[in-house]
Amino acid sequence: MSKRIERFEPLSEREVRGYVCGPTPYDSMHVGHARTYSFFDTFVRFLRYVGYRVKLVINFTDIDDKIINRAREEFGNDAYLRWREIPERYIREFFEICEKLNIGRADHYPKVTEHIDDMINAIRELVNKGYAYVAPDGSVYFEISKVPDYGKLSGQDISKLVAGARVEPEPGKKNPLDFALWKSWKPGEPWWSTPWCPGRPGWHLECVVMASKYLGVPFDFHGGGLDLVFPHHENELAISYALYGKYELARYWIHVGLVTIRGEKMSKSLKNIIPVFEVLNKYEGESLRLYYSMTHYRKPLDFSYEGLSDAEQLLRTLYAACDFLKQLYKEARDEEAQEDSKVIEDVKKVEEAFLTALADDMDTPRAVSELIGLARIVTSRLIYMPEKISKETVLYTLQVLKSLGNILGILFKVDIDKILFDFIELLIDVRQRLRRQKMFELADYIRDELAKRGIIVTDTRVRTYWTLDRSRR
RNA sequence: GCCGGGGUGGCCGAGCGGUCUAAGGCGGCGGGCUGCAGACCCGUUAUUUCCCGGGUUCGAAUCCCGGCCCCGGCUCCA
Numbered sequence: 001m002s003k004r005i006e007r008f009e010p011l012s013e014r015e016v017r018g019y020v021c022g023p024t025p026y027d028s029m030h031v032g033h034a035r036t037y038s039f040f041d042t043f044v045r046f047l048r049y050v051g052y053r054v055k056l057v058i059n060f061t062d063i064d065d066k067i068i069n070r071a072r073e074e075f076g077n078d079a080y081l082r083w084r085e086i087p088e089r090y091i092r093e094f095f096e097i098c099e100k101l102n103i104g105r106a107d108h109y110p111k112v113t114e115h116i117d118d119m120i121n122a123i124r125e126l127v128n129k130g131y132a133y134v135a136p137d138g139s140v141y142f143e144i145s146k147v148p149d150y151g152k153l154s155g156q157d158i159s160k161l162v163a164g165a166r167v168e169p170e171p172g173k174k175n176p177l178d179f180a181l182w183k184s185w186k187p188g189e190p191w192w193s194t195p196w197c198p199g200r201p202g203w204h205l206e207c208v209v210m211a212s213k214y215l216g217v218p219f220d221f222h223g224g225g226l227d228l229v230f231p232h233h234e235n236e237l238a239i240s241y242a243l244y245g246k247y248e249l250a251r252y253w254i255h256v257g258l259v260t261i262r263g264e265k266m267s268k269s270l271k272n273i274i275p276v277f278e279v280l281n282k283y284e285g286e287s288l289r290l291y292y293s294m295t296h297y298r299k300p301l302d303f304s305y306e307g308l309s310d311a312e313q314l315l316r317t318l319y320a321a322c323d324f325l326k327q328l329y330k331e332a333r334d335e336e337a338q339e340d341s342k343v344i345e346d347v348k349k350v351e352e353a354f355l356t357a358l359a360d361d362m363d364t365p366r367a368v369s370e371l372i373g374l375a376r377i378v379t380s381r382l383i384y385m386p387e388k389i390s391k392e393t394v395l396y397t398l399q400v401l402k403s404l405g406n407i408l409g410i411l412f413k414v415d416i417d418k419i420l421f422d423f424i425e426l427l428i429d430v431r432q433r434l435r436r437q438k439m440f441e442l443a444d445y446i447r448d449e450l451a452k453r454g455i456i457v458t459d460t461r462v463r464t465y466w467t468l469d470r471s472r473r
Numbered sequence: 474g475c476c477g478g479g480g481u482g483g484c485c486g487a488g489c490g491g492u493c494u495a496a497g498g499c500g501g502c503g504g505g506c507u508g509c510a511g512a513c514c515c516g517u518u519a520u521u522u523c524c525c526g527g528g529u530u531c532g533a534a535u536c537c538c539g540g541c542c543c544c545g546g547c548u549c550c551a
Contacts, residue, residue: 023551036551066549155476156547179548203548225551229477235548256551257478263544294486294498300478300544307485310499316512317498357487365487369497380514440508447510458513461506469512 010220011251015053018044019211019250021224021232022058022109025090026066028275029097031288031303032259032266036225038289038409039256039297039362041103043223045407046358056106057214059207060094062087062113063200068189080188087111097276100285102409110210112201116192118209119201122243123181123194131242132181135172138197140182142204145175147238149247154230179235181205204235208249212240222250226258257300274303284471287312289409293364312471314372318405320456320467321375322414324383325398326421327465331386332394339388343377347397350374354404364408371404384462413470424455428464431457 010016020040023033044054071083123140126132131146144150144158151158158177180202185191191198211219217240233253240249258265261272279288291311295301350370357366378397382389405411427446434443447457454469
């Protein structure tokens with residue numbers, strides 16, 4: 001609310017409760033949606049890493065104009081009977097994409113259609129308290145002028161908003177800015193019955209109702225895309241003020257910057273929307289995940305495949321470091337060694353810097369660069385001195401690399417099946433023997449054939465290291 | 474019109490009053506390692522500089538004022 005970066009202090013000592021505005025499942029998720037959910041997943045992982053219990057709720061607005069329209073397009077006159085297929089399909093897709101992007105499960109995924117009664121009760125209360133009124137057609141509107149601070153969250157001045165070009169006054173509204181809590185039924189639309197009229201819920205109210213049901217009010221953070229600040233979150237805040245008497249639905253509001261394409265916002269009219277599945281046809285979700293982390297969450301992210309390829313390559317470097325460590329482990333000493341304390345100290349420094357970066361308004365780009373620094377320690381120093389470090393130090397380094405990567409939602413495919421690992425090691429050993437006997441043709445053959453299978457071999461003066469390319473599809 | 478967010482190297486992107494002779498990545502260049510190769514390693518790649526013009530300060534990319542430009546929001550929006 002202050003428009004400033006504030007120190008994050010949860011309402012309760014050990015637990016953080018958060019609500020993220022989920023999708024309206026009427027179409028495929030695009031790279032902008034995925035950015036938002038990826039960010040909050042990283043945020044939650046970070047909070048957990050530093051010791052909080054986190055309760056996260058992400059909702060589905062599964063009844064809405066856009067869903068009805070989509071159903072009409074697809075099913076024509078059957079839309080009335082089959083509209084539920086639309087949200088079902090896209091909610092399924094949402095979860096598939098979350099899985100590919102390694103976005104962890106929230107604690108609850110409430111749906112509007114499963115909370116109609118709660119919403120009706122809330123509307124009744126709002127009407128009784130005088131914050132809402134019933135229009136002649138039975139629709140119920142929220143009266144924003146009853147909320148003194150309306151506009152504070154988004155920094156809007158209501159007197160100026162009225163003049164806004166895009167406000168299309170609806171009959172029955174006292175003020176064009178009043179918004180529908182309940183929309184009266186029109187032919188062909190789904191409906192639920194209420195004391196006012198058959199119809200369906202409007203946008204905004206559901207988030208307040210469901211957040212309060214699953215988290216209580218106020219809760220710690222409320223998030224979503226930047227485009228939700230106005231009117232959505234402003235209206236949520238107004239509703240919660242009316243309902244709970246406090247102009248504070250959530251302690252902190254976190255809004256993720258929008259994704260642009262060549263500097264412009266993705267939109268249907270510009271036909272520049274990039275659905276997540278399109279990206280996932282060419283890249284691993286993990287690469288996209290890292291790509292997101294390379295831009296600070298509050299900044300706009302100008303999506304490009306070039307940038308994504310950069311991220312993919314970085315990810316290879318990170319995995320190479322992990323794989324090298326596992327091979328290094330075999331060569332490292334059993335007992336404590338000369339360089340151990342120095343290495344451990346350096347690794348700890350990186351870990352600290354990484355966490356400091358995230359504690360500073362979730363500076364993931366800085367965190368990424370720290371993580372790369374850690375990979376560099378491995379690929380430029382450690383692999384050349386197996387005799388100077390202990391197995392324990394190698395394991396420790398690997399564990400830090402993995403767990404820091406895990407906060408960013410990456411490096412979750414480090415483990416390699418033991419049989420595969422041993423098998424590759426065997427081939428590497430055979431190739432080494434061939435090289436020693438100057439049978440380079442055969443040695444190169446092995447290297448090439450391994451490369452075709454995504455195993456990249458690197459000869460160094462101490463050992464031949466190899467890495468599995470996880471970005472291959 | 475009103476309200477936000479921005480403008481940093483060839484590109485992406487950190488930095489938010491001194492440690493900036495500007496992190497990190499990509500790309501370029503040079504080299505190393507190697508039998509060769511590399512998605513390996515090292516070095517180098519902004520140096521009258523951080524959109525422009527003023528100002529504050531011992532000191533500014535970082536703060537203030539004034540411009541210019543870009544993007545977004547103003548009931549479809551993550």
